[in-house]
Amino acid sequence: MSSRAVEDVHDPVVAGVDLGGTKIQTIVARGDEILGQARLPTPEESPGAVASAIAQTVHSALEAADAQASWLRSVGVGSPGRAQDGVVSHSPNVVGMQDPFPLGATVSRELDDVPVRVDNDVTVATLGELKRGAGRPFGSMLGVFVGTGVGGGLVFDRQIWHGRGGAGEIGHMVVKPEGRRCGCGGHGHLESYAGRASMQAKAERLVASGEHTVLFHLMAKHGRDRMTSGIIERALDHGDAMTERLIDRAIWALGIALASTQNLLDVEAVIVGGGLAERFGRPFVDRIAAQMQPLLFVPDRAPQVLPAELGDLSGAMGAVVLAGG
Ligand SMILES: [Zn+2]
Secondary structure: OOHHHHHOOOOOEEEEEEEOOOEEEEEEEEOOEEEEEEEEEOOOOOHHHHHHHHHHHHHHHHHHOOOOHHHEEEEEEEEOOEEEOOEEEOOOOOOOOOOOEOHHHHHHHHOOOOOEEEEEHHHHHHHHHHHHOOOOOOOOEEEEEEOOOEEEEEEEOOEEEOOOOOOOOHHHOEOOOOOOEOOOOOEOEHHHHHOHHHHHHHHHHHHHOOOOOOHHHHHHHOOOOOOOHHHHHHHHHOOOHHHHHHHHHHHHHHHHHHHHHHHHHOOOEEEEEOHHHHHHHHHHHHHHHHHHHHHOOOHHHOOEEEEOOOHHHHHHHHHHHHOOO
């Protein structure tokens, strides 16, 4: 009998991995109990290095959980881009994954052939909120995650709707024809107004045209090269008019996109996650709901609009669920 079989008297654990453009966040869980966590910066040299770093975070999280590697039953990974049968593609923010890369098989090989399931990061975060977060009471919901970009996940009858693999791309819904340029190359998309990367680019253009803001001063002071939600909060605390305008515009765009989506789908709830929702919580989400209200076709049956409950663990917890944990 192998030592593995002897150790299997322990209840198995699963690992959930949230692969982001800048960091890898991994948890080890048994059911909805988080036993250990680990994080690493996302390597920038090769997709193989990314897979190795993922395996490393799994080992570190197992260690933090006081769990043996042999207790690991499966691993779930939420990755930017498209994911089909463990192969990731169309992921420009992770090195080497714009072209198809067999992330699932590569991570599995690094972890003694433990099964690895991979899905899109926003789909996985929506799954986390559905099963373990704010989405628990609802049969149908839309998850929208407002971060560097804007992504969405759709749930009908408590199942994720994948479409043909590309459903949920609410960030690239047109809210203003011929409007601001989007990171995808299109114009006037929700993400062009509500994604932090686009908000930062807009602020840079406004400064170049002579307008004033404390945003870039705050970024320099706090050693940030990106306009994080923390920087945005500080700027608002300073009463920075440009930041207020950027946030107003983001909420305007979210209101249009979410009300239009609601008119089409009639879901029970809209769950809003991502950096801004985590930082500003209810007040931010209530402003979005107010912006949606006059645009709803059936205004007296508005969906519940709620902040995500799992915070920045939506992705990792969703990956645990994806792994069968
Ligand atoms: Zn776009």
